[in-house]
Amino acid sequence: MTILTDNVSLRLSGFDLLRSVSIQLDLGKVSVILGPNGAGKSSLLGVLTGERSPSKGNVVLHGRELHQWSLQQKAQMLAVLPQHTLLNFPFTADEVVGLGRIPHQTGRRRDAEIIAEALEWVDARYLQKRFYTQMSGGEKQHVQLARVLAQIWEPCDLGGRFLVLDEPTAAFDLSHQKLTLDIVRQLASTGVGIIMVLHDLNLAAQCADNLVVFDGGLVVSQGSPEEVLTEQLIDRVFGVKSMVVPHPVTNRPLVIT
Amino acid sequence: MELRPVSAPLLIWILALLLPAVLLLSMTLGTVDISVAEALEATANALLGNAVPEQIYTILFDIRLSRILLAIFIGAMLASTGAVMQGLFRNPLADPSLIGVSGGASVGASVMIVMAAGLIETGLLVGLSLVAMGAFAGGLAATLLVYRLATSGIGTSVTTMLLVGIAIGALAGALNSLLGYFSDNDMLRQISLWQMGNLSGANWTKVAIMALVAGSLLVLFPRDSEALNALLLGESEARHLGIDVQRVKRRLIMLTALGVSVSVALAGMVGFVGLIIPHLVRLVIGPDHRWLIPSSALAGAILLLVADSLARVLVIPAELPTGILTALLGAPFFIALLLQQRRKV
Numbered sequence: 001m002t003i004l005t006d007n008v009s010l011r012l013s014g015f016d017l018l019r020s021v022s023i024q025l026d027l028g029k030v031s032v033i034l035g036p037n038g039a040g041k042s043s044l045l046g047v048l049t050g051e052r053s054p055s056k057g058n059v060v061l062h063g064r065e066l067h068q069w070s071l072q073q074k075a076q077m078l079a080v081l082p083q084h085t086l087l088n089f090p091f092t093a094d095e096v097v098g099l100g101r102i103p104h105q106t107g108r109r110r111d112a113e114i115i116a117e118a119l120e121w122v123d124a125r126y127l128q129k130r131f132y133t134q135m136s137g138g139e140k141q142h143v144q145l146a147r148v149l150a151q152i153w154e155p156c157d158l159g160g161r162f163l164v165l166d167e168p169t170a171a172f173d174l175s176h177q178k179l180t181l182d183i184v185r186q187l188a189s190t191g192v193g194i195i196m197v198l199h200d201l202n203l204a205a206q207c208a209d210n211l212v213v214f215d216g217g218l219v220v221s222q223g224s225p226e227e228v229l230t231e232q233l234i235d236r237v238f239g240v241k242s243m244v245v246p247h248p249v250t251n252r253p254l255v256i257t
Numbered sequence: 258m259e260l261r262p263v264s265a266p267l268l269i270w271i272l273a274l275l276l277p278a279v280l281l282l283s284m285t286l287g288t289v290d291i292s293v294a295e296a297l298e299a300t301a302n303a304l305l306g307n308a309v310p311e312q313i314y315t316i317l318f319d320i321r322l323s324r325i326l327l328a329i330f331i332g333a334m335l336a337s338t339g340a341v342m343q344g345l346f347r348n349p350l351a352d353p354s355l356i357g358v359s360g361g362a363s364v365g366a367s368v369m370i371v372m373a374a375g376l377i378e379t380g381l382l383v384g385l386s387l388v389a390m391g392a393f394a395g396g397l398a399a400t401l402l403v404y405r406l407a408t409s410g411i412g413t414s415v416t417t418m419l420l421v422g423i424a425i426g427a428l429a430g431a432l433n434s435l436l437g438y439f440s441d442n443d444m445l446r447q448i449s450l451w452q453m454g455n456l457s458g459a460n461w462t463k464v465a466i467m468a469l470v471a472g473s474l475l476v477l478f479p480r481d482s483e484a485l486n487a488l489l490l491g492e493s494e495a496r497h498l499g500i501d502v503q504r505v506k507r508r509l510i511m512l513t514a515l516g517v518s519v520s521v522a523l524a525g526m527v528g529f530v531g532l533i534i535p536h537l538v539r540l541v542i543g544p545d546h547r548w549l550i551p552s553s554a555l556a557g558a559i560l561l562l563v564a565d566s567l568a569r570v571l572v573i574p575a576e577l578p579t580g581i582l583t584a585l586l587g588a589p590f591f592i593a594l595l596l597q598q599r600r601k602v
Contacts, residue, residue, distance in 0.1 A: 075499030
């Protein structure tokens with residue numbers, strides 16, 4: 001039960017955005033994708049979620065090629081939180097989160113429960129009846145997070161669930177960054193596969209089971225945070241001199257620059 | 258904190274009760290005085306198969322009711338296509354004219370008015386249906402052109418479609434002016450009357466055609482309500498919610514083109530209903546298309562019916578073109594509502 005990319009390449013207007021990428025993303029694990037700007041992280045998410053078809057190679061979800069699943073089946077198993085959402089119509093938070101239930105036929109009452117619980121989980125219950133268009137950037141992102149949580153709220157008969165998040169913490173203050181990563185860890189412990197792009201190496205080190213580092217469309221390193229986050233790699237990929245020491249509490253790598 | 262003044266089901270109830278009231282009132286309006294009681298009595302008798310004075314029957318049913326129903330169907334169709342287009346383009350300022358259909362239809366009509374001028378003067382009916390066919394063909398052709406130009410291997414770009422639609426609209430305007438420049442006074446008047454929109458030519462054939470088209474649209478549109486809701490988030494977000502975006506887009510654009518072309522063919526260009534009604538309804542009940550589409554249809558029917566009734570009686574014994582009234586009534590109301598909304602926020 002995985003998402004696999006098998007030798008995936010993506011070429012767009014003469015640029016190689018992904019070059020022979022073969023990675024495996026497991027259920028129940030938090031996989032974090034790292035890399036400098038333009039390394040191919042967004043291209044990878046595009047390919048993984050079916051937004052872009054690879055020029056070469058295959059993306060396989062639960063043993064079937066991604067495009068062989070219908071759009072609705074895929075939506076029942078795989079939710080995607082984009083970096084920005086350009087919603088400029090005055091839905092209430094309730095209604096936005098309710099959009100996450102579109103792929104399912106669970107009935108209005110059950111959906112309402114899920115919507116309320118999802119908002120509660122992201123600490124945004126107070127936004128329930130407020131208009132999305134009048135919220136701050138961070139509040140909007142909370143509501144969107146609740147929306148994708150509602151989308152994969154319950155186990156699906158077709159296969160395990162995945163949640164893809166593109167820089168989910170960018171708009172959040174410190175406490176909500178932590179909340180988001182807690183939610184992600186909890187989801188993973190219930191068997192959901194998490195695929196997340198992050199920029200902050202320390203956040204990644206704290207919450208990831210598996211790191212994948214991209215540079216120039218290639219996977220340059222993958223493994224546990226301890227294996228991947230080394231001073232040499234950070235210098236080679238990001239061009240930044242750093243020190244990597246064990247975190248005094250969690251013992252995970254701590255990058256000091 | 259609930260900022261929406263009226264819940265969606267309540268609004269639908271209000272509008273659904275208002276529509277027959279306005280209909281009845283409108284049947285009593287006109288050059289010949291017929292009171293509400295008389296109209297009700299005649300309707301009851303006609304329905305029961307009892308005798309109704311022939312003059313009353315002709316005025317009430319053949320003249321007034323056919324025109325009223327035409328206004329209702331066109332208003333419902335224009336407002337619901339407006340709601341659909343605003344959702345599809347994720348832009349509350351969109352209206353059906355954006356996809357080129359109105360421009361194309363008006364050029365089609367103008368071409369026919371100029372080319373078939375002789376026919377219009379002699380055989381009135383043939384000439385008028387030629388104009389209608391010209392409008393219908395022009396509207397569909399322009400939409401297809403806009404759609405084609407905006408569609409590439411990766412799908413239909415809504416932004417390109419908007420820009421091409423504007424360009425086609427400008428082109429249509431230029432062609433209309435060109436045709437107007439080279440036509441004689443009579444044709445010029447016909448062209449400009451056409452562009453003002455007019456329901457005075459209503460008859461039962463037109464009502465039947467419009468009822469069929471508006472009915473189909475109102476059955477088919479709600480099936481894509483959830484897709485439209487998802488599309489407000491963005492196209493890739495909608496795909497991630499399991500929506501086949503390209504198919505939804507193609508279907509809704511073609512249905513809109515069909516509806517608007519037919520309405521322009523039957524009644525000329527009635528502007529503004531498709532723009533303001535969905536906007537107004539959204540201010541009241543929010544953007545959920547499951548409620549927005551039916552509410553807009555009802556509100557559009559009422560607005561066009563009120564506007565057309567006024568067009569019939571304001572300058573008795575003459576009449577005003579309906580399109581003038583829709584804008585004249587709608588625009589100030591719309592601005593007042595916008596201002597009120599701004600103060601609240």
